[in-house]
Amino acid sequence: MHLSPFSLMFLPRSMPYVGPCTKVVLAASLLTLLGGLSRQSLTLGAPAIPPEPFITAEDPRTEAVSRSIDQATSRQLVGDFADRVVVATYEELVVRSEELVATVNAFISNPTDQTLQAARESWITARFPWEQSEAFAFGPADSLGYDGALDDWPVNEADVLAVINSEEELTPEYIATLQTTQQGFHAIEFILFGVENDKTVDDFSERELAYLQAATIAFDQTAKALLQSWVTGIDGNPPYRQVLATAGDSSNPAYLTANAAVEEIVQGMLGCLDEVANEKIGEPLETKDTVTLESRFSQTTLNDLHNNLLSVRNAYLGSISASDTGYSLSAWVAEQNPALDDQIKRELEAAIDAVAAIPGPVETNLEEADTIAQMEAAQAAILQVFNTLQSEVLPQVQAG
Numbered sequence: 001m002h003l004s005p006f007s008l009m010f011l012p013r014s015m016p017y018v019g020p021c022t023k024v025v026l027a028a029s030l031l032t033l034l035g036g037l038s039r040q041s042l043t044l045g046a047p048a049i050p051p052e053p054f055i056t057a058e059d060p061r062t063e064a065v066s067r068s069i070d071q072a073t074s075r076q077l078v079g080d081f082a083d084r085v086v087v088a089t090y091e092e093l094v095v096r097s098e099e100l101v102a103t104v105n106a107f108i109s110n111p112t113d114q115t116l117q118a119a120r121e122s123w124i125t126a127r128f129p130w131e132q133s134e135a136f137a138f139g140p141a142d143s144l145g146y147d148g149a150l151d152d153w154p155v156n157e158a159d160v161l162a163v164i165n166s167e168e169e170l171t172p173e174y175i176a177t178l179q180t181t182q183q184g185f186h187a188i189e190f191i192l193f194g195v196e197n198d199k200t201v202d203d204f205s206e207r208e209l210a211y212l213q214a215a216t217i218a219f220d221q222t223a224k225a226l227l228q229s230w231v232t233g234i235d236g237n238p239p240y241r242q243v244l245a246t247a248g249d250s251s252n253p254a255y256l257t258a259n260a261a262v263e264e265i266v267q268g269m270l271g272c273l274d275e276v277a278n279e280k281i282g283e284p285l286e287t288k289d290t291v292t293l294e295s296r297f298s299q300t301t302l303n304d305l306h307n308n309l310l311s312v313r314n315a316y317l318g319s320i321s322a323s324d325t326g327y328s329l330s331a332w333v334a335e336q337n338p339a340l341d342d343q344i345k346r347e348l349e350a351a352i353d354a355v356a357a358i359p360g361p362v363e364t365n366l367e368e369a370d371t372i373a374q375m376e377a378a379q380a381a382i383l384q385v386f387n388t389l390q391s392e393v394l395p396q397v398q399a400g
Contacts, residue, residue: 071248073332074258077318080326081265082230082241084319089133089311090227092320096126097223100188104216108209111201120192124300127185131307135272135315138264139240140229145180149222152180153294155190163211170210172218184222186297188215193297197363263397265329269312270389276308277382281375288367299361305378306355312385313348333393340392347385354378 103122107115130151133141141147160182168174175183191212193199204212225234233239244264247255255261280301283292293301314320318328334341358374365371 071258073327074247074262075245076327077329077332078247078258078261078265079241079245080318080328081315082244084324084326085314086133086136087227087230087241088320088324089129089314090223090230092129093126093133093223094220094227096122096129097220100126101216101220104188104192104212108213111204111209113201116192116201120298123185123188123192124298124303127295127300127303128307130185131304132311132314132320134275134308135311136265136268137271138268139243140234140237141226144225144229144235146222146226146229148180148184149176150184150219150226151186152184153186154181154291154296155186156181157190157195160187160190160211164205164207170207170214172214172221175211175214175218176221183215184219186295188212188219189295189297191215195297197297197299259397262329262332263394265315266389266394266397269315270386270394272308272312273382273386273389276305277379277386280305280308281379281382284362284366285372285375285379290363290366293363293366296363299363301362302355302358302360305358306352309348309352309355309382313352316344316348329393333396336396337392340388344385344388344393347381347388351378351381351385354381 100119100122103115103119107119137147156179159179163170163178163182181187191204191208194203228234229237230240233242243252243254244261246252247261248258255264280294284290290296294304295301316328317330318326330341330345333344354374355378358378359365359368359371362371362375
């Protein structure tokens, strides 16, 4: 994810300043060359994703409260976003990371086909909340390095194997000192599933099990630190929920205006859509190389694409659940232009459906004509949402 200029208070002093929204600005020039997105059923051993119904105007998450675009409105929007989307998602990530630790420990204590499958399914379900956080990978996730430590990819297989074959003591503390491509989700995935998703219980060495256990504990510690950074603060920094909610205060150097925090949300959505369309779909389309598929070892890349789109939708609707409502970006847009709000929701639905139409697992049929056609359609649908948000919503936020 791109480095946000609004995260300066979390930057280590040694890090240079990176200009605003660099990734999104550069990607914009490529948009006319590309196109669409969609969702697909899960693969090998993965629990099924429930169908996501289209969010209609009657959904409580879209209720608009008539009000002017002022500082109080912006603060309510970002405060509800922080509580109902960001913190709620990271809380779920911590629940899933603890389950992953428990199932991995159970597998190591009693290595059977059943305990291995349970550990794999825990890894898959832990991906759901994480990938649903990609639309707001700003603040501590970015500047404190949690994003990379949890989810850098592609994994550096050779270096992971070199550590396994070394005499280093494999502890969570040691794993945390390694390159980000040697830890996190995908290092764990590499060991749990194997290169071809066919690893058996007998294929695990003692050193692999030790690496797996240490990497999983380190992952859980990072997930908890990420949640803490938003809720109570970490390393002397204030909680980022507070930073976002006090945008525009004279004492807030991160967000000089209230609308700057709303813009951060929109830029996060744009960054996620750009990455999914141009990197997660675009690179495999261009290279036809499965190494460019994010979760290739578990053959669950389509899950990632689906959950990334849910992340954008959650950010737009202002909650992860229709029963937990607040004031949202959707409500704000609807106050200004109800037709535009309806258009964005239709386009999000179309993108989710387009990913669903990609034949899975994409890891085994990447070169097939139907797969390529559906990936191109999905890419186009995602970029349509990107274009609408960039051309219609972002200028309104910046002008507000």
